[in-house]
Amino acid sequence: MSTVRKERLGWDLATAALFVVILILAFTLPSRSAASPWMLVATACGLVAVYAFGARRYVSFREAPEPSPLASAMIQIALIALMAIGTSIEPNMLLLQTLVLPLIWMTSRSTAQSIIVTLVNATVVAIAYSFWGGFGPELVLAGVVTSGLSAAFSLALGLWITRIAEWGSERQRLLADLTAAQAGLEAASREAGASAERARLARDVHDTIAQSLTSIVMLAERGRLDGSADTVALIEEAARDALREARALVVVESPAADPSDSLSEALRRLGERFSRETGLPVAVTTSTQPVPRGIQVVLLRCAQEGLANVRKHAVAVSASVTLQVGEEAMLVVSDDGRGLGGVRLGEGNGFGLAGMRDRVALVGGTLDVTDGEVSGTTLMVRVPLTVQEESS
Structure with missing residues (x-):
């Protein structure tokens, strides 16, 4: 059963109980005329x-x-009129206020209307109460006090319930806004995740398969000659190697080297x-100290990209x-070539350097590419190892 139906069932039972009480009062209390009980029944x-x-x-x-x-006005006029008729016949009909006053609040279009x-x-x-008593001073006072207390209680309770309802x-409304915000956040999170995954795949494809294909092209050109x-x-x-790297990318593994290999061995083979x-x-000069697997992949990728740039430029x-x-782990790739000519990393010099910078940043490291002291280019990658050990 819905909440609304439960509420209305409660009101139905309360109205029926009040009707029964009025019937009992109509035929048990002393009446001024034979028609009075039936008038009270008609009022009820x-x-x-x-209702x-x-x-x-x-x-x-x-x-x-x-x-x-129109509906609000007609309902409330009818309620007040029936209340007045019943009270003018029998003062105990003030009992009807237990139903009339809440219904006034329920059928009002605003709080101001309810109060008025x-x-x-x-x-x-x-x-009406004073009319029943012939407008005697004591009965007038009693009617004013009784109706005033009822009105004061109704106003206090009505305002309190109205505040709770508001x-x-x-x-x-806030829950609906929060639900909508959460849905938007989830959508943004999914989009950010998809974007990050596309960026990761782009870096991996560039650093592995693209480099291998470049090598194959250059070797094929050399093979055509000799x-x-x-x-x-x-x-x-x-x-x-390119096939192995492609298969490894599909299963989201590191294609750089066999897991049993050390970074030193992978760099020597490279x-x-x-x-x-x-x-x-x-x-190739390397240290034999162990490096976390994730850092190994980053450093090996940077070495591959660094040597690829040496080959191309x-x-x-x-x-x-x-x-x-x-x-910290520090990787330096240098050559004695023509250098960068003063160009710095971050000036829109191609996807390779930008991809390396992003990859290094993901593990809390830094990447710098500068002209060498005498000639050539120096690529330097620094990755702190203490942070990686604490996070693991």
């Missing part, structure tokens, strides 16, 4: 009819519709392969790769 029936066919649909605090100005109509009802009831509506078996073997090896492909000697005679491990 009229009140039940106004059932007019006010009942508006008696919910949550989902009740707002009455039209409640005061009007108190005035009319006081006059707070509940505000709470529902046709040597060594060049063909290098092409085959580079193609196999230098040897680069020398075989380009004929450029690469001096440096016109160098030799290159070197140095790895130092202490409180």
